[in-house]
Amino acid sequence: MEANAEAERRLSAEEDELEFEFDNMTVKESSEPLQNVQTTQTESVTRDSAVNTDPDWEGQVAAMLESSITLSEQYELLKKEQKEAKLAEEKAKQQLQRKKEEVVRSNKSLSEKLESVQVKLQLNNSKHAKKKFLAKNQELTAEKNRAEEEKSRLANELEESERKLKALTEEQNEEQCRWQEELEELRREMQLARKKAEEAELEALQNEKAAVEKQRDVAMTHIEAWYKELSQYLDTLREEFPQGYPHEKQRWDKMEAVVRRNQHELQSRFQEVLQQLQNGRELETLPRINVPLLPQVPTADLRFSQVMQTFPPAPHPVQQPVPAHRYPHFHQDQYQFMHQPQYQQYYQHPSPEQYLVPQPLHQLPPHVRPPLSVTPPSSLSPSPSPPVQPVHPGGTSGSAPTGTLQKVLERLRARYPQYNEDQLTQLLRQVKNSRGTLAGMSVKEIIEEAGLILSRSTPGTSGRTTTPDPNQGNHGNLAAGGGGGGGGGVCKPCLVCQNPVSPDSLHPLSCSHTIHKKCIQVWLSFSLDNSCPFCPSK
Structure with a gap:
């Protein structure tokens, strides 16, 4: 239908154009070229002329008429085509109308069928839904029954749990009360134990301070005794040997000044230890304080020379000087004072030309004052130090060393074959006096310490090494609990x-x-x- 309407519009437009062109075509238009020719002048004088100068005007008119006829025919033909188009259009409209009616009827039948199908579907859906609803209802009923059973079971379990919880709560309350009582009792015991510990700590501090003060008093008493002995020696020397008194007095005054300076430093060190103990330091962590070695006052030698002078000279006197007294070389460890001299002074006897002293049959060991070694006590209550046991010749050979000491002696004998067993034993005693004890030291450390003592004992003017004399006494006290048999390091x-x-x-x-x-x-x-x-x- 749209195609027919388009063709109809096209034909109407063409027909309107043809009618418009035909109306505009007149004789006046065809005569216009002639008039233009006539208006052209060839001469200066104009004249009127009524004669058409175009020779082909008749042909043009005939052509015009022929064109008009052609256009009329075309117009008729177009009208005829328009009528035919209208008839075709009418036919097409009728056909479309019939198709429309057929489609409407088919749609109506399809709608009726669709409605019937929808009704059938609704009926089928209601049946299926009913079946599904019944099945779902059965499932929900079974689930509900199971849930009710589970609910009753859980309710029973909840009641049982509440009973157990109540019993446990009561038991916990009882235990908590019992724990509170025990906690209070433990707190009281802890307070009592803390109080006892504080009292024990205070008592330990007082005992430590008392031990340090006791050791300080012992050291000061020892030094004061040395002062007294020196004073007696100088008095005796002034009375018996006035010729050597000024020189000896000057030398011993210097030594006394050094000892007094060391005494003052020793008091300062003891005061520092007491202050550190008061500040909470442990006694075992404090450095060891060694009393400086006091120079030997040769009072015994002076008495011995006085006794020898009373003897008559021998028939054949042998001019032999009295052997020089050898003093041990003490090891100055890191706790000794600064400016501490190595005291090796001894009394100078008169020359052999003045006094002829016979050689005694049994030479007595020189009197040597043992140095004090102040070490912090191991326990809270200070234990009495063992007495100093002098070592006489052959005294150490009576107790056979065993165990580690024997092993150390064998190693020392292999390293220093020029020394005998007594000398090596005395060397071990010096190692023990310098370290305080041999406990905790390995064999290698003991041998190295012995080598250091031997190297320190070498004089500056001689290339050989001197060893301790086995005839001298034991210079230095032994460690507490060490004993005198050499087994204190076990x-x-x-x-x-x-x-x-x-x-x-x-x-x-x-x-x-x-x-x-x-x-x-x-x-x-x-x-x-x-x-x-x-x-x-x-």
Whole structure:
């Protein structure tokens, strides 16, 4: 239909154009070229002329008429085509109308079928939904039954749990009350133990301070005794040997000044130790204080020379000088004072030309004052130091060294074959006096320390090495619990009873203190953390 309408519009437009062109075509238009020709003048004088000069005007008119006829025919033909188009259009409209009616009827039948199908579908859907609803209802009913059973079971379990919870709550309350009572009791015990620990710590501090003060008093008494002995020696020397008194007086005055300066430094060191103890430092961590070695006052030699002068001279006197007294070379460790001289002074006897002294049959050992070694005590209560035991010739050979000491002696004998066993034993005693004890030292360390002592004892003017004389006394006190047989390096002493502790009877501690198992039982009876009774920080 749209194509027909388009063709109809096109034909109407063409027809309108043809009619417009035909109306505009007149005779006047065809005669215009002639008039233009006529208006052209060839001469200066104009004249009128009524004769058409175009010879082909008739042909043009005939052509015009023929064109008009052609256009009329075309117009008729177009009208005829328009009529035919209208008829075709009418036919097409009728056909389309019939198609429309057929389509409407088909749509109506399809709508009826669709409605019937929808009705059938609704009926089928309602049946299926009903079946599905019934199945779902059955499932929900079964689920509901299971949920009710689960609910009843959970309710029973909840009741049982509440009963158990109530019983546990009551039991917990009882236990909490009991714990509170035990906690209060433990708190009281802890306060009591803390109080006892503070008292023990205070008592330990007082004992340590008392021990240090005791050692200071002993050292000062020792020095004062030396002053007294020196004064007696100088008085005797002034009376008996006035010719050598000025020189000796000047020399011993210098020594006394050095000793007094060292005494003042020693008092300062003791005061520093007491102050550090007051500030909370442990006694075992403080540096060891060694009393400086006092020079030997040759009072015994002076008495001996006085006695020898009373004897008559021998028939054949042998002019032999009195052998020089040899003093041991003490090891000055890091705790000795500065400006500490190596005291090796001895009394100068008169020359052999003036006094002829016969050689005694048995030479007595010279009187040597043993130096004091002040070391911090190992326990809270200071234990008495063992007496100084002088070593006479052959005295150390009576006790046979065993164990580690024998091994050390064998190593020393292999390294220093020029020394005998007594000299090596005396060398070990000097190592022990310099270190305080041999406990905790390996064989290699002991041999190295002995080599250092031998190297220090070498004089500056001589290339050979001097060794300690086995005939001299034991210069220096022994360590507490060490004994005099050389076995003090085997076992450490107990800090409570001061007896040696074997590995079987040692109580294990986290610190370096050594205590018997039986000695620490009293402390462990009220100690909560198995701590050491000698560690204040615990």
